[in-house]
Amino acid sequence: MDRAAVFDVDGTLVDTNHLHVTTWWEAFRQAGHRVPMHAIHRAVGLGSTDLVAHLLGEDRDKDQDDSLSAAHTTLYAQYFDRLPALDDAGRLLRRLHEDGWRVVLATSASGAELGALRRAIDADEAIDATASADDVEEGKPAPEPVEHALELAGVPAGRAVFVGDTVWDMRAGSRAGVRCVGVLCGGIPRADLEGAGAQAVYADPADLLASLRESPLA
CATH class of the missing domain: 1.10.150 (DNA polymerase; domain 1)
Structure with a gap:
């Protein structure tokens, strides 16, 4: 599957x-x-x-x-022309794609803003679909953005992992029934992410990539 x-x-x-x-x-x-x-x-x-x-x-x-x-x-x-991708963000998506994961973005961004973010990540070949703010009626922490991402991927919640940096992300993922992974690079403390549902927490995409074999994305 x-x-x-x-x-x-x-x-x-x-x-x-x-x-x-x-x-x-x-x-x-x-x-x-x-x-x-x-x-x-x-x-x-x-x-x-x-x-x-x-x-x-x-x-x-x-x-x-x-x-x-x-x-x-x-x-x-x-800032659209100079948004900085976090270290190894693109490499992480490409690695997961190569490993057989369907990679989907679930974001409140849309339109030109979403285009600028995707250009910053520079990994379009690894992204299977995007669930943007235009696609849902309720944003995070409602589960709808994550649920829509799963529909786009054609994958049940039990076969998915959601990675985010805020308590809103963790709550949305938990309510959608998926495993949640937090990253600290958005500035939210580890305890807050864990309290909102994160099953594992990493410093940033580079740390998650380096720890992939021991992570929920193994």
């Missing part, structure tokens, strides 16, 4: 979490909101609307949601 290796992208394969923190902070500032950077960092990984709701609360002016998201997108887009 086929196996699926499902990957989050931001903070997992590409070193973008702190770029998101800075650009969301500026988008909030421009709209008159003072939101601490540490709070934004903990919210990275949520879809735009969920991130705004998480940080500003349900009693916010929801008419601002679209303009906040658009401002973040515009600010973040200035």
